Amino acid sequence: MKKLLFLLMSLSLAVIGQVYKIGDWTITTGGSLTVAYKGKTVLSKITYGSWTPGYKSMRFSDGDMTAKQDGNTVTLTKQSDVANAVMSFLVEKKSVTISLDVDIKPSGPFEYGFYIPIEAFRNADGVLFTRLDRAFFNIEKDLQFNPYGGRSFTIELPEIRHRLENLSMPNFTMQDRRMGEPRGDEIRYITHTNITEQRKLSYKHRWTLEDDFDEETLRQRGIIYKTPLIRHTVANVPNAGFESGLEHWDPKTNQFLDSNVAKSGKNSVRLEVKDPMTENVYVTRMVPISGGALYQAECFVKTENVEATPGRMSSVGAGLIIEWADKNRKWMAPGEYACDLFGTKDWTKAICKSLRAPDDAGYACIYMALRGTGKVWFDDFKLTLIEQSVDKISPANNVTLDNNCPYFTWLRIRGASSYTVHLSQDEKFPRDKTYKYETGSETYFQLEESLQRGTWYWKVTAPGSSDPAPWSFKQTKKADVDCLPPTVTTKGRRVTDSNQTFTVDVRELGSRREPMVTLVNPATKHLYEGVCTAKDGENYQFTFKAEKGWPKGLTTMRIRARDVSGNESEKDFWLVNVPRPENWVVIDKDGWYVEAGKRIFPIGIYEVLKEDMLEVRRAGFDAVHTYRWEGSQDDVACRQYLDDCWAAEGLRAFIGFDRGPGSGMGIVQGNFEHVAKRVGTLCDHPGLFCWYLFDEPEIPGQYVSPKLLTEFADLIRELDPYHPVVMTTWNKSMINYRRTWDTHWTQAYSASPKGVWDQIEQHKRYLNYESPITLLVNCNDGKQGRLLRTGVKPDPTKFERDYAILRSTAFMSITEETNGLWWWWFARGTNQFYTAAQVPEAWANVVKVVKEIGSLRPIINADAPVKTGTVVVGKDQVEWWVKKVGGKTTLIAISTAEEPIKVELDVPGFGKDTYEFSRYEVKVLTK
Numbered sequence: 001m002k003k004l005l006f007l008l009m010s011l012s013l014a015v016i017g018q019v020y021k022i023g024d025w026t027i028t029t030g031g032s033l034t035v036a037y038k039g040k041t042v043l044s045k046i047t048y049g050s051w052t053p054g055y056k057s058m059r060f061s062d063g064d065m066t067a068k069q070d071g072n073t074v075t076l077t078k079q080s081d082v083a084n085a086v087m088s089f090l091v092e093k094k095s096v097t098i099s100l101d102v103d104i105k106p107s108g109p110f111e112y113g114f115y116i117p118i119e120a121f122r123n124a125d126g127v128l129f130t131r132l133d134r135a136f137f138n139i140e141k142d143l144q145f146n147p148y149g150g151r152s153f154t155i156e157l158p159e160i161r162h163r164l165e166n167l168s169m170p171n172f173t174m175q176d177r178r179m180g181e182p183r184g185d186e187i188r189y190i191t192h193t194n195i196t197e198q199r200k201l202s203y204k205h206r207w208t209l210e211d212d213f214d215e216e217t218l219r220q221r222g223i224i225y226k227t228p229l230i231r232h233t234v235a236n237v238p239n240a241g242f243e244s245g246l247e248h249w250d251p252k253t254n255q256f257l258d259s260n261v262a263k264s265g266k267n268s269v270r271l272e273v274k275d276p277m278t279e280n281v282y283v284t285r286m287v288p289i290s291g292g293a294l295y296q297a298e299c300f301v302k303t304e305n306v307e308a309t310p311g312r313m314s315s316v317g318a319g320l321i322i323e324w325a326d327k328n329r330k331w332m333a334p335g336e337y338a339c340d341l342f343g344t345k346d347w348t349k350a351i352c353k354s355l356r357a358p359d360d361a362g363y364a365c366i367y368m369a370l371r372g373t374g375k376v377w378f379d380d381f382k383l384t385l386i387e388q389s390v391d392k393i394s395p396a397n398n399v400t401l402d403n404n405c406p407y408f409t410w411l412r413i414r415g416a417s418s419y420t421v422h423l424s425q426d427e428k429f430p431r432d433k434t435y436k437y438e439t440g441s442e443t444y445f446q447l448e449e450s451l452q453r454g455t456w457y458w459k460v461t462a463p464g465s466s467d468p469a470p471w472s473f474k475q476t477k478k479a480d481v482d483c484l485p486p487t488v489t490t491k492g493r494r495v496t497d498s499n500q501t502f503t504v505d506v507r508e509l510g511s512r513r514e515p516m517v518t519l520v521n522p523a524t525k526h527l528y529e530g531v532c533t534a535k536d537g538e539n540y541q542f543t544f545k546a547e548k549g550w551p552k553g554l555t556t557m558r559i560r561a562r563d564v565s566g567n568e569s570e571k572d573f574w575l576v577n578v579p580r581p582e583n584w585v586v587i588d589k590d591g592w593y594v595e596a597g598k599r600i601f602p603i604g605i606y607e608v609l610k611e612d613m614l615e616v617r618r619a620g621f622d623a624v625h626t627y628r629w630e631g632s633q634d635d636v637a638c639r640q641y642l643d644d645c646w647a648a649e650g651l652r653a654f655i656g657f658d659r660g661p662g663s664g665m666g667i668v669q670g671n672f673e674h675v676a677k678r679v680g681t682l683c684d685h686p687g688l689f690c691w692y693l694f695d696e697p698e699i700p701g702q703y704v705s706p707k708l709l710t711e712f713a714d715l716i717r718e719l720d721p722y723h724p725v726v727m728t729t730w731n732k733s734m735i736n737y738r739r740t741w742d743t744h745w746t747q748a749y750s751a752s753p754k755g756v757w758d759q760i761e762q763h764k765r766y767l768n769y770e771s772p773i774t775l776l777v778n779c780n781d782g783k784q785g786r787l788l789r790t791g792v793k794p795d796p797t798k799f800e801r802d803y804a805i806l807r808s809t810a811f812m813s814i815t816e817e818t819n820g821l822w823w824w825w826f827a828r829g830t831n832q833f834y835t836a837a838q839v840p841e842a843w844a845n846v847v848k849v850v851k852e853i854g855s856l857r858p859i860i861n862a863d864a865p866v867k868t869g870t871v872v873v874g875k876d877q878v879e880w881w882v883k884k885v886g887g888k889t890t891l892i893a894i895s896t897a898e899e900p901i902k903v904e905l906d907v908p909g910f911g912k913d914t915y916e917f918s919r920y921e922v923k924v925l926t927k
Contacts, residue, residue, distance in 0.1 A: 018067055020074045022091040027074050029067045035089070035096055035207065042162060042207060044186060045115035048100065050083060050195065052108045059108060062087075081105075095208040097167075102201045112203060113190030114164065115177070121155045121162070129156040129225045132174055133665050138230040139187070144176045149631075149662035153189060158222045160211040164189060167204040169634065171663055216398075235295075235383040237287055242267040242379065250284045263300040263347045263379035270377050273370045276311025282321075283368040283378055286329060291362065292417065292463020294388065295355040297322050298338075299368055299381040300347045306374035308342060308790050315786060317342045318376040320350040321369050327362030339369060342790055347379075359417060359463050388413050389467050390460040397471040404450040404477045405484045408458065412443045412669075416462040417703070421445050427457045427470065441705030446487075448509055450479040484510035485567035488517070488559050491715045492574035492676060494683075498549030504530060504573075506540045506561050515563045517542045519573060521551070522558060550577045554680025556673075574676040576719045578684040584722035585689060587742040591772025592819050593724070599861045602689070602774075603850055604654065606825035610641075612837075613648035616826065620850040623652045623689040624826070630656040630695070631663060633674050635681040646687035654726065655682060656692040657712075661702045667694060667712060668704055675712055676719060683720040690724040691716050693740060698731055706736040713740040726774065734766050743819060744771050749778035751801055753808035753920055754896035757879060760816045774820040775813040779806060779836040779846050788834050796839045803845040804920040806836075808894050810849050811922045814860060815868060815881040815894055821853065856892075856924070859885050867908050878903050878917065882910070891925045893917075 020027045026036040035043040049061040060083045065076040074089040083104035090097040100112060118139065121128050128139035132150035139145060149171050155162040166172050170191045177186040193201070213221065239248045243265045245257050258270040273279050289295065299320050308315040319339030326332045336352040357364070368378040391411040395401055408421055418441055424434040439445045455474050459467035477483055486508040493502040508515050517530040530542030559573035588594045593602055604623035608616050616624060624645060629638050638655060645651040657675055660666025666674060682688055693713055697704040713725050727741035734744070744767065748759035756777060763773060781800040788794050813821040823846065828837040836842035862885040871878045876897035883890055889909035895901060895917035906912040910927055917923070 020067075020069050020089075022069075022072050022074075023093060025091050025096055027089050027091070027096075029065070029076065033062065033076075035098075037209060041117055041120055043114055044117045046087075046098070046113075047115070048085070048102070048110070048112040050104060050108060050110045055109060059083075060085075060104070094210070095206055097204065097206045099205075100201075100203045103198075104195055104201060105198050106195050107197075108195055109192060110195050110201065111190060111192050112201075113188050114205070116153075116155075116164070116187040116189065118178075118185050118187060121157065123157065123225060130154060131156070133669065139176075140230070140232070144178055147173050147175045149173045151663065151665060153187075156221070156225050158225045159213070159218065160209055162207070162209050165206045165208070167206055168202060170201075170203065171631070173662075230389075231387045232296075233385045233387065235287065235289075235385055237381060237383055240381040241265050242269050248285055252280045252283070254280055255283050258377060261302065261377050263302070265379075268302075268377045268379040269368075270375060271368070271370045272375050273373050276309055276313075276315065276371060276373065281311065281313075281369055281371050285366050286325060286363040287366060287383055289357050289361060289364045289383075290385070290464055291357055292359040293357050294386040294464055295322075295357065295364065296351065296353055296384045296386060297355060297364070297366070297382070298349055298351040298384075300379045301341055301345075301350050301368075302347045302377040302379075303341050303343065303345045304375040305344055306342045306370065306372050306376060308787050308792060309373045310783065311371060313371055314783070316340060316369070316371045317790070318370050318372070318374075319368075320352055321367035322352045322355055323365040323367065324358055324361040325363040325365050326360060329363055331365065332361060333358050335364075339371070340790070341376075342372065356416075357464070385464075388465050389469065390419070390462060390465060392458075392460060392467075392471055395458075395471070395473040398473070400474045400476060402477050403483045404452075404475055404479055404481060405447045406451070406473070406475075408445040408447070408460075410443050410460050413462055413465055416465065417441055417705075418462060419443065420461050422459045422461065422467075422470075423447075423451075424457050425452075425454055427472070429457070429459070429470070440707055441703075442707055446484075448484060450481075450483070451475050452479050453477070482510040482563070482565040483567060485569040486510070486515040486517075486561035486563050487569060488561050488571060488573075490573075490718065491571075491672060491711070492576070492718045494576045494578075494719050494721060495550055496578070496580050498546065498552070498577060500550070501543050501545045502575075503533070504542045504544065504559065506542060507538055508540060508561075508563055509538055510567060511564050512538060513564050514540060515561050517559065517561045519544060520558045520560070521555060523555075524551075550575060552577050554677065556676070572673065572676075574680060574715075574719060576680045576683060580722050581684055581686055581688075583686055585724060586722065587724045587772060587819075591743065593743075599863070600820075601853075601857050601860045602820040603822070603853065604689075604820070605779075605823040607827040607830075609829070610644045612826065612828055613645060613651055617648045617651040619847040620854045621651070623654055625654050625656070625692065627656075630659050630692075631666075633658050633663070633666075633678070635678050638678065639682055639685065642682060642685045642687035646685070650686075652687050652689035654690045654692045655688060657694070659694065659702055667709070668702055670708060672712070672715060675715060679716055679719045683723065688723055690726050691720070693725050693727050695728045696730055697727075697737065698729060698733055706740065709737060709740045728776070732766055734763070735768060738767065738771060742772075743774050745774045745776050745822065746818070747776045747824070748809070748812070749776070749824065750809070751778070751782070751805055752896065752898070753805075753812055753879075753894055754876070756809045756812045757816065757877075757896060760812065760818070773816075773818045774822060775816070775818040776822045776824055777809045777813075779823050779842070780825070781834040781839075781842075785832070785834040789832060794834045796841070799834075799836070799839045799842045801836065801842065803848070804918075806842075806845050807849045807852075807922050808896075808920040810853060811892060811894055812879070814853070814856070814892055815879040817866065817868065817881070852924075856890070859883055859890050862886075869905075869907070871903055871905060873897065873901050873903050876901060878905065878915075880905060880907055882907050884909060889927050891923070891927070893923045893925075895919075895921050 018029045024038045028034045033046045050059045065078045067076045072091045076087045078085045085102045087100045131154040132148050151166045153164045172189050172191045175188040177188050256270045258268050262268045303318050306318050316339040318341040321337050322335040324333040338350040338352045370376045393409040395406050419439045421437040426433050457470045457472045459470040490504040519528040530544050533543045534541035555575045557573045560570045562568040585595045593600045602622045606625045608624035645653045658666035660668030665671050716725050724742040726745050728745045746763045748756040750756050784794040826837045827835050836846050864885050866883045868881050880893040900918050902916050904914045
C-alpha cells in the first residue's frame with residue numbers, strides 16, 4: 001500500500017476521547033478508533049480513506065466522524081461532497097460486528113483496514129499462533145511474513161480464541177506492518193479498490209472470541225499453544241560475512257574484498273560490472289541442504305549507480321538469487337529471486353522468503369547478483385532452516401475412540417509434496433513396532449486395517465518436517481468388528497432433463513455386502529433411494545431416479561451410504577439439471593477440439609476485458625480470458641463476463657477457478673463447493689468454451705497434488721461433460737497430472753521458432769506422446785517489459801517480437817500437430833508487461849498472423865491424412881507439414897534459422913526440391 005495510507009493514522013477524529021463501554025467490550029473514538037475486550041486492545045486502529053489517482057492527495061477519511069450510542073450499537077457517521085459514510089458496532093456478549101457503508105464519488109483508490117496489535121497476543125515465547133482460514137502459521141518475533149489473502153483470521157492462545165471474520169464479498173489481505181514504512185508492531189487486514197464511478201461500498205466483519213473451554217480442552221490447548229510448531233535454525237555457513245576474506249566463495253576476477261565498506265564486522269565483498277554481456281555477474285557458492293526442507297535466505301546489499309543493461313540474461317538489478325543442485329552439485333531446479341535493486345541505495349536486506357528444496361536436492365546455489373551495470377556490495381549472508389511440524393486435527397489428542405479404523409486428518413504444510421502417517425503403541429516409535437503409511441500429498445488417511453484395543457500414538461511427517469509432539473488415542477472396539485464405512489466416490493452428476501436417471505459409485509471394504517445409499521435435498525427434505533444396479537467386488541453402482549423430476553439448475557444435496565454394520569458416511573453431492581448447450585465442445589478420441597459435432601482449430605488469447613472484446617473478436621480470435629476468476633468466487637460477475645463475450649459477435653471465454661493462495665479458500669484448500677457452484681452456474685452459457693482448471697500446480701506457493709487436482713477435474717466432468725478441462729504444467733512431473741486435463745496447454749514462450757519447437761517436443765516426451773496439446777505462444781516484449789517495471793519508457797520501434805517471430809512461432813501449432821493456438825497475452829491496460837496490444841504495429845502483425853491461420857482452418861480441420869517432417873541444417877532445421885484436401889495439396893514449412901538458408905525438401909505431393917528461406921520464414925504453398 002502507498003505511503004499516503006499512513007496519513008490516515010495521523011488524522012484526528014472530531015469527537016475526541018469518547019469511550020463506550022458495553023458489557024466486557026470498550027469502543028474508543030478519538031485519535032484512533034479502537035476495540036478492547038476486558039481492558040485488552042484487540043483492534044488498535046480501524047481506518048478508511050480515499051485518494052485522488054496515484055495517491056497524490058487525500059479526498060476523504062474517517063476523520064471528523066460523529067458518534068452516538070443506541071443500546072448495544074455505536075454508530076459513527078460522516079458526510080461530505082466526496083462521500084457519505086456510516087460505520088456501526090453491534091456489540092454482543094462474545095462478539096462485535098463492524099459494518100461500514102460508503103456512498104462515494106469517483107475517482108481514485110479507496111482503502112479500508114483493521115490493525116491488530118501483535119504484542120497483545122504473543123505467548124511466553126513471543127510467538128503468535130494464528131490461522132488464516134484453515135491454514136496454520138506462526139508469527140514470530142523476528143520473522144516477517146508475506147501478505148496472504150483470507151476471509152477469516154484466528155489467533156489462538158491457551159485460554160482464549162480470537163477470530164476476525166470477513167462477512168462481505170471484497171477480499172482482504174493480511175499484511176505484516178513490521179515490513180512497511182513507518183514500521184509498527186501490528187498486523188494489518190486491509191482491502192483496496194479503485195473508484196472509477198459512483199459506487200456504494202459495503203463491508204461487514206465480526207470479531208468473536210471463545211473462552212469457555214472445558215478443563216480437558218484447556219489442558220490440551222495449553223500443550224499445543226505453548227509449543228511453537230515452527231522452529232528456525234540458522235544453517236552453518238562458514239565465512240558468511242566475509243570476515244575470513246573470500247574463503248569458501250567461488251573466485252571471480254571482478255569481485256573484491258572491501259575492508260572500507262561493511263554492514264557488520266570489518267569486510268564485505270564488492271562486485272563491479274561494466275558489461276553484463278561478457279562479464280561475471282554473480283558472487284557464488286554452494287551450501288549443503290536437506291532435500292524437501294523449507295528455507296529462508298537473506299543478505300544485505302548496497303548499490304552504487306546500478307542500471308538495467310541488456311546482458312546474457314534478463315537485467316534484474318542487484319539482489320539475491322537461490323537455486324538448487326543435486327547431491328552431485330549439478331544444477332537441477334530454479335528457486336527464488338530477491339532482486340530489483342537499482343540506482344544508489346544504502347544497505348538493504350534482500351530476502352528469499354519461501355524456499356522449498358526439491359526432495360532430491362543436496363545443495364542450495366547462492367547467487368548474490370548484479371545483473372546490470374554498476375557497483376554492489378554484499379554482506380551478512382544467512383540461510384535459515386524452517387521446520388514446521390504438521391498441525392494434526394483428528395483423532396484429537398488423548399481422545400477415546402470406539403472405532404478400530406480411525407480416519408486421520410491434518411493441515412497442509414505449504415509446499416510439502418508428501419506426508420507419512422506413523423502409528424505405534426510405543427510412544428518412541430521404534431522401527432520394528434511402527435506402521436508407516438505414505439499418503440502422497442493428501443492431508444487425510446483412512447485406515448483400512450483394524451487396530452487392536454489399547455493406546456496408540458500417531459504423528460505425521462513430511463520431507464524436512466518432523467513431528468516432535470505426537471498425539472495419542474485409546475481404541476476400545478474389538479479388532480474383529482467392522483468399523484469401516486462405505487465410501488461414495490462420485491461427487492456430482494449432470495442431467496439434461498428432469499426425468500433422466502444417473503448412477504453413483506460406492507466402495508464398501510468392510511462387510512463386502514450391499515450398502516444402502518440415499519440422497520437428500522436439504523431445501524425440500526425430499527429423500528431419493530438408490531437402487532443397486534451393478535457390482536464388481538467391493539465396488540457398487542447405484543441408480544437414482546426422481547419420480548416427480550429433478551430440480552432445475554444446480555442443487556446441493558447430501559448423499560449418505562450406510563452398511564449393514566451401521567457404519568455411515570455422508571458428504572455433499574452436486575446435481576446439475578440444465579440442457580446441453582447447442583455449441584458444446586469436447587476433445588475427441590483423436591485429441592481434437594470438436595464443436596457441436598464438427599472439428600475446429602480454436603484460436604484464443606489471454607486477459608481481454610469488455611472494452612476490447614469486439615476488436616479481439618474481429619481480429620479472428622475465438623476465445624478470451626481474464627485472470628480475475630482465478631482469484632474470485634463471484635459467479636454473478638463471471639456470468640456477466642460471459643454475457644459480454646457472447647455479445648461481442650459470439651466471442652467465447654475459457655473460465656478458471658479461485659486458486660486459493662489469495663483468498664485462502666480455493667482449489668489449493670480443497671474447496672469443491674466453489675468449483676461445483678461455478679460449473680453449475682455457468683455450464684449452460686453459450687459463451688463458455690472450456691474450463692481452465694489450474695496453471696502450474698507444481699509451484700510451491702500454490703501447490704496442488706495430482707490426486708486432489710484429478711478429483712477436481714473429475715467433478716467438473718461429472719457436472720459438465722460438454723466443455724473440456726484444460727491445464728498448464730511445466731516440469732518432468734507433468735505426467736503425474738495427466739488425468740487432470742482433456743488437452744494440455746503447453747506454454748512455449750520463446751521468441752524463436754526453434755525455442756517453441758524444443759518446448760513442444762519436451763512436453764511430448766514428458767507426456768509419453770500420449771496427450772493432445774494446445775500451443776500457447778507469447779506476444780510480449782520480455783526485455784522491454786522488465787525495463788518498464790523499473791521505470792524505463794519502452795520504445796515501440798524496438799518491440800522484440802516482429803512479424804517473422806510472431807508468424808513462425810504461431811505456425812508451429814500446425815506443423816507440430818497441436819490442436820489449437822493461444823496467445824499470452826493481450827492485457828492492453830497492464831503496466832507490468834509490454835504487450836503487442838500496446839504497440840499498434842505489433843498488434844497489426846498479430847492480427848495478420850491470426851487471420852492467415854484462420855484462413856487455413858478448412859484445410860487444418862479437414863478429415864484427411866497429414867504427413868510431417870524435419871530437415872536439419874547445421875544447428876537449424878526446417879519443419880514441414882503437408883495435407884491433401886479436395887484435390888489440392890498444401891505445404892507449410894518453417895525455418896528456425898536466424899539467417900537465410902537453402903535446404904532440400906522431399907515432400908509428398910511436391911517431390912524433391914530446393915527452397916530458399918529468409919529469417920524465420922514460413923512458406924505456405926499449394927499444388
